[in-house]
Amino acid sequence: MAKGKKFSPVPTPETQHYWDGAKRGELLIQQCDDCSTHYFPPRPFCPNCGSRNVKVKKASGKATLYSYVISHMLRPGQEDPFAIAVVELEEGPRMMTNIVDCPQTPEALLLDMPLEVTFEEWDETITLPKFKPAGGATS
Amino acid sequence: MKPKSIAIVGAAETTKLGVVPEMSELMLHADAALNAMADAGLGPSDIDGVATAGPWPTDVAHYLGITPSWVDGTMVGGCSFMLHVRHAAAAINEGLCNTVLVTHGESGRSRVGARGFGGGGATSLVGQFEQPYGIMGPTTMFTIPALRYCKEYDVGIEKLANVAVVQREWAHQNPRASLQDLTSLDEVMNARMIAWPFTKPMCCLVTDGGGALILTRADRARDFPQKPTYILGTGESVETPLVSQMEDFTTSRAFRVSGQKAFAESGVSHADVDHLMIYDAFAHLPIYGLEDLGFCERGEGADFIWERNTAPGGKLPVNTNGGGLSYMHSGMYGMYALQEGVRQIRGVAPAQISDVKISVVHGVGGMFGASGTIILGNEAP
Structure with a gap:
């Protein structure tokens, strides 16, 4: 990554559906047809039982705040500290994300607070799922 | 003594630690290795196993003039050397080699001859x-x-x-x-x-330095100058x-x-x-x-x-x-x-x-x- 250039993820054959979904405004996770486990990140087999009988499904987009830090390690173009968070989806899997529409402070970012997915266009190929407080911004 | 016991008979860090811009990363490996060999009273020709993380064992063995009959390049981050000790003990017990050198060196601060930070790039799971x-x-x-x-x-x-x-x-x-x-x-x-x-x-800090260990069978350990450290x-x-x-x-x-x-x-x-x-x-x-x-x-x-x-x-x-x-x-x-x-x-x-x-x-x-x-x-x- 060149200095100052925005980092952009590059999908692989196993993850392309996820990024295509995000571009459409859908958060896609996967579920095993044999053991029913929901999982993330994407792969064409179940990490719980090894079965290849898996399907892609749209997540509800509801989540809770599992843990985070407020990073003061800023990239070019960033001016203020921001939270790097891990959220727990309603279906069970966890994912890293940012929390938007919310002050980036310990007072506003409370563990287990309800969140909902939102999407941010990153560049012409990538749209990133992010999360915001459920039911609108908090004070 | 239990059969299959292994001991550490040589151990040393680099001569200097902290900020060492006068040494490349590979030389930090070598400096620590030379100190560990001196600690054990051994030379390169006495070593027949090499394990390291970061550079290939090939790099370290060739630089030090070692002809190994066993190598291990297991790289799982900062605890790789614990795994090397474990693997070396198994290898010695299997008769694959007798005397193993485990090396570490990293120009973490000065970045002299340093490799890039790991990570798999934009297609890796971390990258995506x-x-x-x-x-x-x-x-x-x-x-x-x-x-x-x-x-x-x-x-x-x-x-x-x-x-x-x-x-x-x-x-x-x-x-x-x-x-x-x-x-x-x-x-x-x-x-x-x-x-x-x-x-x-x-x-944690970000500094330069290295360290090396030498392992062999515990029944040989008393023949070395230092008090043996046994692997339990x-x-x-x-x-x-x-x-x-x-x-x-x-x-x-x-x-x-x-x-x-x-x-x-x-x-x-x-x-x-x-x-x-x-x-x-x-x-x-x-x-x-x-x-x-x-x-x-x-x-x-x-x-x-x-x-x-x-x-x-x-x-x-x-x-x-x-x-x-x-x-x-x-x-x-x-x-x-x-x-x-x-x-x-x-x-x-x-x-x-x-x-x-x-x-x-x-x-x-x-x-x-x-x-x-x-x-x-x-x-x-």
Whole structure:
């Protein structure tokens, strides 16, 4: 990554559906047809039982705040500290994300607070799922 | 002596630690290796096994003039050297080689002849599912689980910060430590914020240095000049390259698996342990280590440190070199934890604990991604 250039993820054959979904405004996770486990990140087999009988499904987009830090390690173009968070989806899997529409402070970012997915266009190929407080911004 | 026993007969760090711009990364490996060979009274022609992480074993063997009949390039981050010790013990016992050299060197600060930071690039799972959210290396990744731990067990941030205060007390006794001045809770809590709730003293140093170990069969160990350090038990495991995907943010599966293997193999009980090293890349690591290795109940590690059990004069001295927070941290610190374990067993550490018979050395690799545990003893098993 060149200095100052925005980092952009590059999908692989196993993850392309996820990024295509995000571009459409859908958060896609996967579920095993044999053991029913929901999982993330994407792969064409179940990490719980090894079965290849898996399907892609749209997540509800509801989540809770599992843990985070407020990073003061800023990239070019960033001016203020921001939270790097891990959220727990309603279906069970966890994912890293940012929390938007919310002050980036310990007072506003409370563990287990309800969140909902939102999407941010990153560049012409990538749209990133992010999360915001459920039911609108908090004070 | 139990059959198949292995001992460390040579151990040394680089001549200088901290800021060493006059040496390339490969030379840091070689400097440590030459010091370890001198410590064991051996030369390159006596070594027939080479293990290292970072450069290929090929690089190190050729540079030092070694012709190995066994090599191991296992690379799982900072605890790779614990895994090398474990693999070397198995290889020696299988007759694949007799005398193994394990090396580490890293120009973490000066970046002379240094390799790039690992990571798999934009197509890796980290590249796709963590990097876009603004992570900037370990300080913004390894730290993420801590807040969940604090909520789960109602632990205040001052108890995370206190880990850095206590470890500085050990570094204060160590003339080779990068940071030797005593510090206070206020100083740590009010230092520059890196990734809330972690301030700078709660994050490891970035320095230059290296270390090397030489292992052989324990029945040969008495023929070497130094007091042997016996390997009593070993363990290893890996969990995930993605910190966001660790099973439980309050405990490391890799720590538990590795620790249980090592304790079971050694037959050592926790009460027998005189000295403990827990790789402290960040202030929460010793807390997780104490709990996941079974020295404390879940949720009690922070109070155990707060109550000064791990501090100078405490009943279980931990990270007696000052740790990655205060002694040194080149990038893959596991080698320095092993070196301090050997020094304590030999009785030559700067902050020497009296009468150390058993030392447990526990390492982490990646962001809770991997683990290796080595139990050392001063008597043949």
